[in-house]
Amino acid sequence: MGSCNDQEVEAKCVWVDGPIIVGAGPSGLAVAACLSQHGVPSVILERSDCIASLWKHRTYDRLKLHLPKRFCQLPFMPFPPHFPKYPSKHQFVSYMESYASHFAIHPRFNQTVLRAHFDPSSSLWTVRTHDFHYISPFLIVASGENAEPFFPNIPGINNFHGPIAHTSVYSSGSDYKNKKVLVVGCGNSGMEVSLDLCRHNAIPHMVVRNTVHVLPREMFGISTFGIAMTLHKWFPLRIVDKLLLLMASFILGNTERCGLRRPKTGPIELKNITGKTPVLDVGALAQIKSGKIKVVEGVKEITRNGARFVNGQEKEFDAIILATGYRSNVPTWLKSCDFFTEDGMPKTPFPNGWKGGNGLYTVGFTRRGLLGTASDAINTAQHIADQWKSMKDKKNYCNSRFILLNTS
Numbered sequence: 001m002g003s004c005n006d007q008e009v010e011a012k013c014v015w016v017d018g019p020i021i022v023g024a025g026p027s028g029l030a031v032a033a034c035l036s037q038h039g040v041p042s043v044i045l046e047r048s049d050c051i052a053s054l055w056k057h058r059t060y061d062r063l064k065l066h067l068p069k070r071f072c073q074l075p076f077m078p079f080p081p082h083f084p085k086y087p088s089k090h091q092f093v094s095y096m097e098s099y100a101s102h103f104a105i106h107p108r109f110n111q112t113v114l115r116a117h118f119d120p121s122s123s124l125w126t127v128r129t130h131d132f133h134y135i136s137p138f139l140i141v142a143s144g145e146n147a148e149p150f151f152p153n154i155p156g157i158n159n160f161h162g163p164i165a166h167t168s169v170y171s172s173g174s175d176y177k178n179k180k181v182l183v184v185g186c187g188n189s190g191m192e193v194s195l196d197l198c199r200h201n202a203i204p205h206m207v208v209r210n211t212v213h214v215l216p217r218e219m220f221g222i223s224t225f226g227i228a229m230t231l232h233k234w235f236p237l238r239i240v241d242k243l244l245l246l247m248a249s250f251i252l253g254n255t256e257r258c259g260l261r262r263p264k265t266g267p268i269e270l271k272n273i274t275g276k277t278p279v280l281d282v283g284a285l286a287q288i289k290s291g292k293i294k295v296v297e298g299v300k301e302i303t304r305n306g307a308r309f310v311n312g313q314e315k316e317f318d319a320i321i322l323a324t325g326y327r328s329n330v331p332t333w334l335k336s337c338d339f340f341t342e343d344g345m346p347k348t349p350f351p352n353g354w355k356g357g358n359g360l361y362t363v364g365f366t367r368r369g370l371l372g373t374a375s376d377a378i379n380t381a382q383h384i385a386d387q388w389k390s391m392k393d394k395k396n397y398c399n400s401r402f403i404l405l406n407t408s
């Protein structure tokens with residue numbers, strides 16, 4: 001990495017020898033590791049003060065990987081064999097830390113990317129943080145599908161008398177003992193937080209506004225995800241979905257009786273089309289059946305003391321937890337680039353969404369979790385390595401850019 005002084009801007013100008021990677025989560029680390037395997041250096045810019053900040057700071061204590069570890073490992077380094085099949089969040093973080101140290105990855109922390117843009121005349125990306133301009137021919141977006149908590153606009157929510165927390169700041173149900181809690185959202189987080197609340201003797205009411213697929217995490221001792229992947233080698237997706245739902249209804253019974261209506265589209269097809277992940281049940285369904293987690297209809301409005309529901313019923317609550325998911329933040333900082341949708345996801349669908357053109361890449365925007373991350377990281381690193389080699393072969397390339405910066 002070289003640097004230069006630009007008189008016209010206060011921020012220091014830094015030439016990055018290799019790609020700039022935005023984000024030190026699993027995706028940023030994975031692509032940095034893959035690049036290093038090709039001998040390509042890189043610089044990771046991370047807004048937080050640590051790696052895997054989502055997992056360290058914005059997830060609840062009881063979180064475990066939803067999928068078996070073999071589907072969640074990053075390229076070139078499996079989980080330690082003594083880790084359980086579903087590692088806890090602390091184990092996952094320690095795996096990430098070992099991964100970073102194994103590949104000698106040292107992100108630049110406290111570097112929030114405020115703006116990034118491509119200059120066609122120089123074919124370079126300029127990435128602005130508070131105190132630096134970073135410049136490189138390659139920009140890898142690894143800032144995550146889950147960069148910012150999503151707060152839905154529920155009428156009346158500002159009038160509520162009690163605490164309102166997004167799951168990103170929820171650690172455990174210990175603060176909610178004996179409290180009536182409205183949990184808005186019935187995805188994996190909504191279900192698991194409701195379960196956690198039950199275990200801390202709170203009284204969760206989970207809002208189920210839409211249809212939802214609930215599948216057992218395992219079927220006959222094998223992970224449901226693993227079964228789906230294996231079946232898909234032999235059968236088309238629709239058949240796989242039919243078989244999964246058949247087995248799910250055998251194991252879980254009819255979830256509609258608990259107020260959990262299934263979508264018409266099957267779970268895997270739905271995931272592929274909309275990104276909506278099926279809930280992998282780890283015990284919440286049993287609590288719903290026993291009445292300890294109460295399923296309630298969509299909220300019409302939040303009142304001072306509770307909520308009014310679409311069926312006209314009104315209930316009082318002590319607290320509200322928003323299990324309403326996250327959003328990408330790419331559109332807030334990546335400028336004049338039409339590769340992303342308004343929601344900050346690549347317009348090109350999986351498996352080709354990693355390559356944006358003009359030296360732009362994305363890792364981890366596949367809605368396929370860490371498996372998608374691994375696939376993007378390998379493809380991106382290979383593609384950059386091919387160009388990197390020819391750039392290095394044309395010796396003048398980096399030198400000319402460096403001079404350009406020095407004379408600007």
Ligand SMILES: Cc1cc2nc3c(=O)[nH]c(=O)nc-3n(C[C@H](O)[C@H](O)[C@H](O)COP(=O)(O)OP(=O)(O)OC[C@H]3O[C@@H](n4cnc5c(N)ncnc54)[C@H](O)[C@@H]3O)c2cc1C
Binds near residue numbers: 368373
């Ligand atoms: C609760 C939860 C459980 C999950 N469980 C699983 C699972 O079991 N299996 C699975 O495969 N997937 C799971 N996922 C999905 C996904 O694999 C994870 O979200 C994973 O952390 C994604 O990694 P990432 O690096 O793409 O994004 P992140 O982990 O979100 O990392 C992105 C990084 O970019 C940084 N960043 C964002 N914006 C900027 C900016 N402007 N400037 C600088 N830095 C920035 C962030 O601070 C963050 O550190 C889960 C997701 C959640 C939310």
